[in-house]
Amino acid sequence: xxxxKTIDARxxxxxxxxxxxxxxxxxxxxxxxxxxxxxxxxxxxVSRLAKNAGWTVNVENQPQENYRLVLKK
Amino acid sequence: xxxxxxxLTSRWGPVLTGGVIGVLAPVLVxxxxxxxxxxxxxxxxxxxxxxxxxQRASAVQYIRPEIIGGLLxxxxxxxxxxxxxxxxxSAPLVRFLLGMLAAFGxxxxxxxxxxxxxxxxxxxxxxILGIVGLVAGIVIGILFLRRGFSLGRNHAxxxxxxxxxxxxxxxxxxxxxxxxEFGRDANGNPTGPIFFSKTGPGSQHxxxxxxxxxxxxxxxxxxxxxxxxxGAVRDVILLRDNHLLYGILxxxxxxxxxxxxxxxxxxxxxxxxxxxxxxxxxxGGMVLAGLAFTxxxxxxxxxxxxxxxxxxxxxxxxxxxxxxxxxxxNFSIASSSAGTGAYGPLAVIIGLVVCSAIGLTMRExxx
Numbered sequence: 391x392x393x394x395k396t397i398d399a400r401x402x403x404x405x406x407x408x409x410x411x412x413x414x415x416x417x418x419x420x421x422x423x424x425x426x427x428x429x430x431x432x433x434x435x436v437s438r439l440a441k442n443a444g445w446t447v448n449v450e451n452q453p454q455e456n457y458r459l460v461l462k463k
Numbered sequence: 464x465x466x467x468x469x470x471l472t473s474r475w476g477p478v479l480t481g482g483v484i485g486v487l488a489p490v491l492v493x494x495x496x497x498x499x500x501x502x503x504x505x506x507x508x509x510x511x512x513x514x515x516x517x518q519r520a521s522a523v524q525y526i527r528p529e530i531i532g533g534l535l536x537x538x539x540x541x542x543x544x545x546x547x548x549x550x551x552x553s554a555p556l557v558r559f560l561l562g563m564l565a566a567f568g569x570x571x572x573x574x575x576x577x578x579x580x581x582x583x584x585x586x587x588x589x590x591i592l593g594i595v596g597l598v599a600g601i602v603i604g605i606l607f608l609r610r611g612f613s614l615g616r617n618h619a620x621x622x623x624x625x626x627x628x629x630x631x632x633x634x635x636x637x638x639x640x641x642x643x644e645f646g647r648d649a650n651g652n653p654t655g656p657i658f659f660s661k662t663g664p665g666s667q668h669x670x671x672x673x674x675x676x677x678x679x680x681x682x683x684x685x686x687x688x689x690x691x692x693x694g695a696v697r698d699v700i701l702l703r704d705n706h707l708l709y710g711i712l713x714x715x716x717x718x719x720x721x722x723x724x725x726x727x728x729x730x731x732x733x734x735x736x737x738x739x740x741x742x743x744x745x746x747g748g749m750v751l752a753g754l755a756f757t758x759x760x761x762x763x764x765x766x767x768x769x770x771x772x773x774x775x776x777x778x779x780x781x782x783x784x785x786x787x788x789x790x791x792x793n794f795s796i797a798s799s800s801a802g803t804g805a806y807g808p809l810a811v812i813i814g815l816v817v818c819s820a821i822g823l824t825m826r827e828x829x830x
Contacts, residue, residue, distance in 0.1 A: 401616030402827075403553060403760040403776070404694060408702055409608060430546055431689055434472055439702060454619070455548060 395421075399436070400428040400456065407432035408439050415443055415461065425459040433457045468544050468687060476688030477695075477710025483684055485717025487677050488581055491529075493725050494669035498736025499585040502529055502681070503578035504763035505569040505752075506737075508781070509788035509797075510665050511635065514658055517789035520797075522663025526639035528671050530767065531632045532678020537686035537771030538629045539679070544687065549625030551775030554614040557821060558759055558776050562783025563790065564814040565755035565763065570788060570797035571748030571807040572596070573738055575763045576692035576756070579749065580711065582738060584718035586730035589738050589745050596746035600753020601696050607758065607822030608701065614758075615827050617776055625773025628781075639671065664737055686768045693753065693762035737800060744803045744811065751814045758822060 397414050399407035411425050423445075427433050437447045440461045450458040470476060488501025500506055506523075513524030541547040569575045572593045574582060579597060582590035638657050646655035660666040668674065684690070688710065695707035722728040732740050739745070756762050759780050761769070766784075769777035791797040796810040 401550075401553070401618060403614065403617070404691075405608065405697060405701060405760070406613060408698075408704070412702055429548065430472075434689075435704075438706060439704060442704070455545070 394424050396424045396426065398426045399432060400426050402432075404431065404435070408435040411436045411461075412439055412443075415440060415445060415463075420463040423461045425461065426456065427459065428454075428456045430455075430457075433459065471684065471687035472689075474706055474709065476684075477690050477707050478713045480681075480684040480688040480690040481710035481712070481714030482717045484577075484681055484690075485584070485714045485719075486721050487681065488577075489585075489718055489721040489725055489727055491669050491674065491677060492727060494673055495667055496669050496674075497664040497667045498727075499582045499587055500574070500578055500664065500737060501581060503575050503581075504530075504767060505566055505575035505784060505788060506573075506578065506664070508566070508763075508785045509570065509792070512785050512789040513660070513665060513792070514638075516655055516658055517786070518792035519658070520792045521658070521665075522660050523665045523792070524658040524660045525665040525668055526635050526657070526659075527668070528636070528639065528674035529678040529681075531636050531639075532675045532680075533682040533685075533764070533767050534628055534632045534771040536679035536682020536684075537768035538682075540683045540686040541772035546686075547625055547773050549620040549622055549773035549775065550617040551620045551624060552615075553617040553776045554825065555776050555779040557614060557825060558780040559783035559786075560817070561755045561759045561821070562766070562780040563787030564818060565752045565759070565780075566784045566787030567791050567796050567810045567814050568600075568748045568751030568753075568755065569763075570791040571803060571811055572745050572752065573798050575752070576749075577762070577764055580692065580715050581718055582735070584715050585722050586728045587735040587738050588730065588732050589735060589740055589742070592742045592746040593749045596749030597693075597753040598696055599746075600750040600755075601693060601757045602700065603750070604754050604757025604822070605697060605701050610823075612758065612822050612825055613827040614760075614776075614825055617774075620773075620775060624775050627775075628770040628778045636675075682768055682771060685764060686772060689765075691761045691765040693756040694765065697757055739798050739800060739802045741798075741803050744798070744808055747808065747811045748798075751811050751818065754815065754818045754822075758818060
């Protein structure tokens with residue numbers, strides 16, 4: 391099983407969650423990447439970005455309105 | 464409700480929001496607001512600063528209900544859709560400073576990005592160099608973001624923190640309605656502490672209730688759709704994401720059509736309302752504003768709406784803008800229809816140096 395890279399973007403303001411995710415997706419090319427965010431805006435932005443780049447997005451709700459996105463390609 | 468939310472957070476959300484603002488802003492001008500200034504997120508904060516006596520330029524003093532409504536509309540939307548999430552701690556002092564500098568730049572141009580697009584849609588071609596400057600400022604900000612610029616992480620705050628800005632807005636509304644004048648000038652006439660312009664742009668406004676409702680509608684829609692006049696350009700360049708850009712295009716096109724329909728489209732460079740023709744500083748002012756907005760994470764409207772959903776750092780930026788507009792008038796930085804202020808160009812240069820220093824030095828501190 392390949393290692394899952396985690397991007398912790400919690401607490402960061404626009405556009406950093408999407409920028410960090412984009413850089414990670416481009417660097418990895420394929421595989422599985424986990425992104426942690428704590429606003430719905432960041433959730434939407436990272437999801438849209440990943441889907442547009444051809445990754446599948448699976449969202450898990452976590453306590454205190456945090457979200458864990460699992461991006462796969 | 465969830466269907467509305469899904470629509471507003473879809474790709475059509477920013478388009479709808481931009482279209483609605485594109486209709487309402489020119490209509491506000493028709494109903495009394497200053498020319499090409501149906502809504503301006505910097506000029507209106509400047510008017511509020513004037514009404515509170517923080518700056519004493521007698522032509523620009525009024526408590527603008529659009530600002531009050533905008534923040535409260537975002538607050539209502541955030542509450543309704545469970546996005547009210549008080550937070551703070553991401554370099555609030557630096558955000559305050561960025562708010563001040565953004566206000567300096569915008570008042571050298573004479574308008575925030577919202578008004579830049581509205582001026583364009585009204586035929587004020589001086590806005591073109593302003594918008595080019597805005598884009599240039601955003602590009603510089605993106606260079607810093609790519610080099611690792613960050614104002615650091617916020618953290619969750621008590622619910623009470625998120626109620627501060629809505630409470631401030633309600634207080635402003637009370638002051639607007641009561642308009643206390645318990646001070647006395649040298650001749651013994653009543654004056655202050657709240658000042659309203661009797662002539663000039665500050666005296667031009669739509670009915671309070673109309674402005675307030677327009678603000679509420681815009682704040683509600685913009686909070687849901689994440690409408691942002693700076694993020695729109697930034698995301699296209701930085702992320703190849705044109706989600707927000709369509710909102711700005713809808714905004715400009717609909718405002719243009721509405722201005723045409725209302726007889727408010729007057730193309731040209733000269734004779735424009737609350738504008739000057741100094742292209743260099745129309746450009747330069749907006750480079751500074753665009754850079755400061757990008758480093759802070761969004762346009763002045765977005766900062767206002769984030770304040771409504773409990774973001775204490777965005778609230779610091781908004782507060783910095785209010786204070787910055789006051790300094791801009793007290794220190795002859797703000798332009799007027801006659802041209803740039805005596806120290807406007809110098810303030811832009813100093814502002815660019817300070818923003819560059821912030822862009823180069825601010826990094827997330829680990830651990």
